[in-house]
Amino acid sequence: MQESRLFKIVYYLLEKGQATAPELAEKLEVSVRTIYRDIDALSGAGIPIYAEAGRNGGIHLMNDFVLDKAVLSEEEKQEILVALQSINITKNSSSQTLQKLSAMFQLHSENWIEVDFSGWGNKEFDNEKFELLKSAVVHCTNIKISYADSCEVISERIVQPLKLVYKSKAWYLKAFCTEKQDWRIFKLNRILDIEILNEHFKPRSFPKTMETSEEKYNQITLCFPREMAYRVYDEFDKTQIQCQSNGDLIVSARMPEDTWLIGFLLSFGTKVDILSPVYLKEVIAEQAKLIYEKNKT
Numbered sequence: 088m089q090e091s092r093l094f095k096i097v098y099y100l101l102e103k104g105q106a107t108a109p110e111l112a113e114k115l116e117v118s119v120r121t122i123y124r125d126i127d128a129l130s131g132a133g134i135p136i137y138a139e140a141g142r143n144g145g146i147h148l149m150n151d152f153v154l155d156k157a158v159l160s161e162e163e164k165q166e167i168l169v170a171l172q173s174i175n176i177t178k179n180s181s182s183q184t185l186q187k188l189s190a191m192f193q194l195h196s197e198n199w200i201e202v203d204f205s206g207w208g209n210k211e212f213d214n215e216k217f218e219l220l221k222s223a224v225v226h227c228t229n230i231k232i233s234y235a236d237s238c239e240v241i242s243e244r245i246v247q248p249l250k251l252v253y254k255s256k257a258w259y260l261k262a263f264c265t266e267k268q269d270w271r272i273f274k275l276n277r278i279l280d281i282e283i284l285n286e287h288f289k290p291r292s293f294p295k296t297m298e299t300s301e302e303k304y305n306q307i308t309l310c311f312p313r314e315m316a317y318r319v320y321d322e323f324d325k326t327q328i329q330c331q332s333n334g335d336l337i338v339s340a341r342m343p344e345d346t347w348l349i350g351f352l353l354s355f356g357t358k359v360d361i362l363s364p365v366y367l368k369e370v371i372a373e374q375a376k377l378i379y380e381k382n383k384t
Contacts, residue, residue, distance in 0.1 A: 092117070093132075096115070096122075096129065100136070100148045106145055107144075107145045108122045108126075108146060111146065220260060228248075230281055230283055231282040232244055232273070234278055245264075246271070247263040251275075257274060261293045306339060307340060307364070308337065308361075308363045309338045309361060310335055310338075310359070314358070315359070316336060319336050319338060323340060327339055352367075352371055
């Protein structure tokens with residue numbers, strides 16, 4: 088138990104830079120006296136840890152201290168290598184880091200998976216976009232983006248990028264929009280241009296209330312013939328699909344009723360029946376009529 092607590096003290100100091108004995112005691116749920124005994128134990132084990140008295144004092148590690156590789160178990164070392172191998176990053180920095188860590192850990196891990204951030208046909212642009220956003224997030228740098236929103240408006244915005252997120256087959260950027268003075272989630276495919284600005288911001292936590300929740304969407308029920316199974320399983324989770332005795336597929340899912348949904352349903356042509364809500368049938372029929380009128384000869 089003490090060994091685990093000693094490592095927690097070291098990890099905490101590496102992350103925070105310094106801490107007071109009462110702060111550590113509260114976090115680890117022990118007495119202040121126990122913390123000071125742990126500090127003595129760490130110092131005796133060769134960890135460069137020291138305490139400073141006074142108003143701005145506290146417990147510190149030497150600035151150049153890093154944890155020795157021996158602190159990691161063989162399983163943890165393997166997990167680190169696998170994590171690096173799992174990502175084909177836009178530059179070759181990950182492979183160089185992987186080689187260095189493999190040599191230091193004296194381990195070799197088979198390359199069993201590859202994740203590519205780019206889409207089909209535009210690898211160079213997608214990789215450049217991802218690299219710019221990653222740099223802006225890591226260095227807390229403001230960016231100016233040209234963005235095409237769901238209301239068919241393309242606008243320029245200055246945002247503070249917080250995090251890149253992969254969800255439901257697409258990449259998104261969580262950011263704070265300086266114009267709206269509010270948090271936003273931007274789809275990477277709709278970011279047309281990016282400019283890194285010479286402005287930095289203090290990172291903040293993204294509010295949980297901004298997370299997308301399916302519960303706020305209405306339930307939509309669709310029926311697809313068996314020949315559309317390849318697309319149905321591409322678009323929906325199997326828990327949302329019921330296979331009928333004749334091979335038809337009934338899908339029940341919560342989806343936003345917006346222009347995206349209309350375009351999505353129209354993309355199936357005559358190979359989808361809208362079971363509910365009924366009013367959605369009329370919306371799709373009207374859009375299909377407009378398409379016909381526009382393209383008839």
